[in-house]
Amino acid sequence: MTPFLVIQAIVIGLAVIASLIYACRRLMPATSQRWQAALADSLSASSRPVVLRAIGKRLQPEAAAGGCGSGCGSCSTGCGSGSAAVEQPVQFRERSGE
Numbered sequence: 001m002t003p004f005l006v007i008q009a010i011v012i013g014l015a016v017i018a019s020l021i022y023a024c025r026r027l028m029p030a031t032s033q034r035w036q037a038a039l040a041d042s043l044s045a046s047s048r049p050v051v052l053r054a055i056g057k058r059l060q061p062e063a064a065a066g067g068c069g070s071g072c073g074s075c076s077t078g079c080g081s082g083s084a085a086v087e088q089p090v091q092f093r094e095r096s097g098e
Helices: 003-027 029-043 050-059
Strands: none
Touching: 003 029, 029 050
8 A cells, every 4th residue: 555545544534533423423412422421531530641631531521500590491590591482473575586
């Protein structure tokens, strides 16, 4: 194999992996967050080197915050989203003749 073919295979492989990660995050968000948390936990183990622990800490997904101002509207404190969805009628307009 020539060096060009090796580089080409690496670039195509990276593009396929990036596409797979993107599709998993878009189509299976809860599962991908679980996988991300599992990877972060395994990298954050105390037996790992400092560099891997830092990467694990950075990869840890953000916890779903349900505090005031999150817009969940599930508590009686009145801090929910406050704005109700407003229905707007659909208006069809004729195209101008060109």
